[in-house]
Amino acid sequence: MLKNDLQQPRRQGEGPAGGIEVLQKSFESFNSATAKLQEAFRNLEIKFETLNRELEQKNRRLESLVAEKEEVRNYLETILESLTTGVVVTDHNGRITMMNGCAARLTGMDRGVVLPGEFRQRRKVRLGENVLEVLTSAVKGRDGSSPGTVHILLDVTRVERLEEMAKRTEKYAAMGEMAATIAHEVRNPLGSIALSASLLLKGLADEKSRDRAARILHSVRSVDNKIANLLLFTRKPEPRFRTLRIHDILRDILRFSGEILQKEDIRLRVNLCGGEPFVRADGELLKQVFLNIILNAVQAMRGGGELAFETRLHSDPALTPGMERSIELRFADTGPGIPEEDRKRIFDPFFSRRDGGSGLGLAIVHNIIDLHRGSVDVERAERGGTVLTVLLPLADEHPAAEVYEPQPGASKGRPAKAGKSARAEERKSGSEWEWI
The missing domain is CATH 3.30.565.10 (Histidine kinase-like ATPase, C-terminal domain)
Structure with missing residues (x-):
């Protein structure tokens, strides 16, 4: 019986040798899994580094775009501040969202306040002694919407004054012609009246009559003085500088x-x-x-x-x-x-x-x-x-x-x-x- 037992083959995994074999295969499987994990980790590291580099590149591009947009914004703000015309941007409620320095000086307003209705309804606005011409246009978005309105303010005070001066000059020219005619038609008889009144004043003995003659002479001189002033006004003198x-x-x-x-x-x-x-x-x-x-x-x-x-x-x-x-x-x-x-x-x-x-x-x-x-x-x-x-x-x-x-x-x-x-x-x- 012992002989039979010795002659029977041992099943795999039984005995010390079988345990070693199983353990060896387990280690091999573990090593294989570890190698795969290491490979996956290396691939993950490579992918992470690639993504990191891409992220850095995108960040640099984004920073460049932000800097470029900031530069463009500063450039546009510099241009706006350099303009001698006022620029005001308002939203749908008429509230000022942006304005340049010239507009602030012309209107005395600040951002955030509501632009008075007269700026949106009239072509010309009077602020004290100043006259502003207002040009209005809707701001067009890329999608066709209108997020607000831009108002261009032009100080036309000097132009208005020049126009008034031109009208005044034209009126004065017509008055000058009229004054010359009046002076010619009126001054000649006035001179005769003044001469007669002077002679009467010298020849009259009656105090009452002399007083009347004196008043006539005074009135004639007053009228003559008014005519002289009218001529001085309508006929521009030639100054001797x-x-x-x-x-x-x-x-x-x-x-x-x-x-x-x-x-x-x-x-x-x-x-x-x-x-x-x-x-x-x-x-x-x-x-x-x-x-x-x-x-x-x-x-x-x-x-x-x-x-x-x-x-x-x-x-x-x-x-x-x-x-x-x-x-x-x-x-x-x-x-x-x-x-x-x-x-x-x-x-x-x-x-x-x-x-x-x-x-x-x-x-x-x-x-x-x-x-x-x-x-x-x-x-x-x-x-x-x-x-x-x-x-x-x-x-x-x-x-x-x-x-x-x-x-x-x-x-x-x-x-x-x-x-x-x-x-x-x-x-x-x-x-x-x-x-x-």
Whole structure:
């Protein structure tokens, strides 16, 4: 039996040798699986590195696109900020989503506020003294939608003023022809009437008759003076420009006006800027300007008041060409002031707020200042009264200046005596300047 047992073959896996074989195969299977895992891991690493490189490339491209878009955006913003026209973009509700600096300056608005309806409904909008032309267009999206509206704002204030000046010039030309006809048809008989009245005044002994003749003569001279003003206004004079000290002209006309101011109980305060500013001007025409301004102020202060006069120097390259260096002359009275509705008409011919006024005084001022390439403006003072400002371009810094002397025959008037009404205070030197 033992022999039979020894002779029978052992089954696989039985005994020590079989266990080793099974274990060996298990190790081989484990090694094979490990190798496959290692291969898969290496493939995964390679794929990860590839994806990483692709991601880095895409990130670099994205950063490049973002930088490029930022550069384009900055470039467009620079262009928008450089424009001298205003650009405003609004959404469907009219709320401002974008605007350039020019638009902000013109409108005084900020982003986020709702653009007033007048900007969306009108071609022209008035903001104070400025006039804006508004061009509106819908913003078109790629899909055809309209996410908002763009408004282009053009400052046409200067154009409007030039158009007004052109209309005014055309009107004045027609008035000039009419004035010449009136002067010819009326002045000749007026001269005869004046001569007859003068002869009557000398020959009449009766006081009542002499008084009537004197009133006739006074009325004739008044009419003749109005005709002369009309001719001065409609026929632009040919100025004789010379380089003059503006303060010389001012001192002369202020002395001439002293007696008028004293009579009306008006105190004059003068504050002249330092130095002796020079202008290229016709002295007699400027004298007419300053006299008209002073008389206008006197008529506004019946019963007394104060007339303050000062000069200031300006130097600003941003001003209108030719006015970069200029002198400002300000006349401020303590009268009732000018109503806002009359302010824009104050320089129109024949416009007068005073009974019996010709309405030519300030119109003549405007014309003469235009001839000198200056500007004149009027505004209401904060504490009441009127401030009239004349701006004239300065001449060269060191010109060969001529001393201003009134032309022969020009009205000189008597200087006012020193007193509480005819006294001027000049703050330039810190001492009182009395008429001499």
